[in-house]
Amino acid sequence: MRWESWSQFWDMGGYGLYVWGSMGVTAVFILLEIWQARQAYLSALALARTEVQEPS
Amino acid sequence: MNIFFTLVQRDLRLAMRRKAEVLNSVFFFVVVATLFPLAIGPEPAMLRQIGPGVLWVGALLATMLGLSRMFEGDYRDGSLEHMLLSPHSLGLMVLGKITAHWLLCGVPLVILAPVLGLQFDLSEEALWMLSLSLLLGTPVLSCVGAIGAALTLGVRGGGILISLLVLPLFVPVLVFGAGAVQALESGVGAQAHVSILLAMLLPALFFSPWACSAGLRIALE
Amino acid sequence: MAIRWFYYAAPPTFYALAARLWPWLAMLAAALGVAGLWIGFALAPTDAQQGEGYRIIFVHVPASWMSMVIYLAMAFWSVLGLTFNTRLSGMMTRALAPTGAMFAFLSLWTGALWGKPMWGTWWVWDARLTSELILFFLYLGYMALTSAIDDVRRADRAGALIAIVGAINVPIIYFSVKWWNTLHQGASVSLTRSPSMAQLMLWGMLLMALSFWAYTLAIVCYRVRSLIIERERHTEWVQALPEVSGVKA
Numbered sequence: 192m193r194w195e196s197w198s199q200f201w202d203m204g205g206y207g208l209y210v211w212g213s214m215g216v217t218a219v220f221i222l223l224e225i226w227q228a229r230q231a232y233l234s235a236l237a238l239a240r241t242e243v244q245e246p247s
Numbered sequence: 248m249n250i251f252f253t254l255v256q257r258d259l260r261l262a263m264r265r266k267a268e269v270l271n272s273v274f275f276f277v278v279v280a281t282l283f284p285l286a287i288g289p290e291p292a293m294l295r296q297i298g299p300g301v302l303w304v305g306a307l308l309a310t311m312l313g314l315s316r317m318f319e320g321d322y323r324d325g326s327l328e329h330m331l332l333s334p335h336s337l338g339l340m341v342l343g344k345i346t347a348h349w350l351l352c353g354v355p356l357v358i359l360a361p362v363l364g365l366q367f368d369l370s371e372e373a374l375w376m377l378s379l380s381l382l383l384g385t386p387v388l389s390c391v392g393a394i395g396a397a398l399t400l401g402v403r404g405g406g407i408l409i410s411l412l413v414l415p416l417f418v419p420v421l422v423f424g425a426g427a428v429q430a431l432e433s434g435v436g437a438q439a440h441v442s443i444l445l446a447m448l449l450p451a452l453f454f455s456p457w458a459c460s461a462g463l464r465i466a467l468e
Numbered sequence: 469m470a471i472r473w474f475y476y477a478a479p480p481t482f483y484a485l486a487a488r489l490w491p492w493l494a495m496l497a498a499a500l501g502v503a504g505l506w507i508g509f510a511l512a513p514t515d516a517q518q519g520e521g522y523r524i525i526f527v528h529v530p531a532s533w534m535s536m537v538i539y540l541a542m543a544f545w546s547v548l549g550l551t552f553n554t555r556l557s558g559m560m561t562r563a564l565a566p567t568g569a570m571f572a573f574l575s576l577w578t579g580a581l582w583g584k585p586m587w588g589t590w591w592v593w594d595a596r597l598t599s600e601l602i603l604f605f606l607y608l609g610y611m612a613l614t615s616a617i618d619d620v621r622r623a624d625r626a627g628a629l630i631a632i633v634g635a636i637n638v639p640i641i642y643f644s645v646k647w648w649n650t651l652h653q654g655a656s657v658s659l660t661r662s663p664s665m666a667q668l669m670l671w672g673m674l675l676m677a678l679s680f681w682a683y684t685l686a687i688v689c690y691r692v693r694s695l696i697i698e699r700e701r702h703t704e705w706v707q708a709l710p711e712v713s714g715v716k717a
Contacts, residue, residue, distance in 0.1 A: 194510075200509075203520040203521070203523065204514065204519040204520035204521070205519065205520075205521075206519060206520050206521035206523075206585055209521055209524060209581040209582065209584060209585050210520065210521060210523050210524055210581075212581050213524045213527055213528065213577070213578040213581045213582070214524075214527060216574070216577055216578075217527045217531070217574050217578065220570055220573070220574060221570075221683070224566070224567065224570055224687060225687065227566075228687055228690050228691050228694070231691065231694045232690065232693065232694040232697075234694075235693075235694040235695070235697040235698040235701075236697060236711055236712060238697075238698055238701060239697050239698070239701035239706055239707070239709075239712045240712060242701050242702055242707065394629075394630075394633055395630075398613065398626045398629060398630060399613070399616070399626075402613075402616045402617050403616060404616055408612055408613060408616055411605070411608060411609045411612050412609040412612075412613060412630055414605065415602045415603075415605040415606050415609065415634070415637070415641065416633065416634070416637050416641075418602055418641055418644065418645070419637070419640050419641055419643075419644035422644040422645065422647065422648045423644060423647075426647075426648060443644075447640075458629065458633060461550075461629055462626065462629055465622060465625040465626050465629060466622065466626070468622065
């Protein structure tokens with residue numbers, strides 16, 4: 192393990208803002224995308240359920 | 248080959264009936280070229296530096312403005328459908344329309360640019376290179392822009408949408424076009440730039456009518 | 469052989485395949501991601517020149533790679549779609565675009581955050597970053613075009629054409645930006661001059677890249693299902709799906 196303490200880990204040798212700014216934004220966008228995909232799926236399902244079936 | 252010339256003549260004649268539309272692009276170019284010194288300051292040394300870039304961007308934007316007009320009129324009155332159904336080569340017809348667009352939009356820019364270049368205190372050689380680079384570059388802009396125009400026929404937000412589609416594709420022409428003038432000014436020589444502009448022009452002339460035809464068929468099916 | 473491919477080109481078959489695949493891909497992505505981050509943050513050494521700040525490359529480089537790979541994939545599906553006129557190709561391209569755009573944006577964002585401490589400015593007109601910016605615009609253009617056209621099939625085909633034209637232009641754009649960059653010596657800093665890579669750094673980057681790849685495949689499979697349901701909702705097989713009809717399989 193490279194880091195002696197958690198505070199050292201968050202600090203990243205002074206670069207903490209940049210490193211965690213990058214990792215954080217990446218994580219946020221990935222989570223947002225997953226959430227958006229799920230929402231799209233649910234609304235597609237809802238749309239499909241409203242399809243009136245023509246009696247064949 | 249006849250169909251090519253027919254289309255060029257036809258488009259030119261149609262445009263002459265609506266001269267105002269054609270002149271719009273030209274006026275836009277002049278206005279944009281005037282805005283930059285107003286925004287940045289009149290110092291000649293700096294204007295000389297930014298001049299080629301500003302004029303090239305102005306030419307690019309002016310060309311973009313006129314792109315939606317390329318097929319829109321024919322689309323609305325049904326002539327485009329006739330063109331698609333006719334036995335003539337659609338590629339040749341499209342090339343005719345692109346040529347007409349360039350004659351109406353690009354050539355005035357090529358002629359005006361050196362005049363506006365005087366406002367930027369560009370040297371005589373720079374002015375010649377500016378014209379040459381625009382002469383080689385504006386046809387590429389018309390060719391590539393035509394693809395965007397074909398794809399966005401009748402789509403809402405057409406003008407801005409074309410810009411978004413076509414600007415990334417314009418970047419190489421801009422880099423080498425404006426770069427040619429700067430290379431000349433800095434003493435490096437612009438042969439490479441001019442060669443590359445030519446190298447972009449020839450494939451554009453071949454590839455674009457084909458891609459445009461595909462785009463038109465997609466738009467009209 | 470051709471028959472097998474066309475079998476999967478049919479929406480119902482592809483739907484079933486995507487439904488089976490995405491959970492595994494997601495788990496793979498998570499596992500690879502954890503491994504990559506562990507190597508990257510717990511094991512990889514400090515860089516001599518860039519200190520701890522270089523660790524941004526563990527997301528920056530994979531994001532850049534994915535943004536380019538995804539665009540190529542979009543071009544591939546576009547060529548397929550225009551050649552064989554399959555509905556699925558258009559859906560795949562549309563499913564890929566948002567993820568590609570996201571990775572392009574992340575590449576730019578992380579690139580800026582990397583550049584600021586290293587080179588002092590938030591933006592460096594380096595050839596790679598500038599090309600990445602233009603790639604981002606290409607993604608936006610595709611998404612704008614496909615959402616502006618109402619007719620779905622026309623939108624798919626128009627998008628396919630612009631994706632192909634864009635893909636052909638990407639090397640030209642990259643070349644011209646590289647040329648432009650080397651001429652204007654002011655921007656002689658380069659993000660491509662990466663720190664001399666220790667083995668562990670490379671491994672971390674590779675694992676993260678694979679993780680992003682698996683993630684992309686997972687999310688595209690998931691997204692394509694939604695598109696298929698939406699577009700094919702009038703068909704019997706969609707209506708018969710347990711998730712739609714509510715009937716347990």
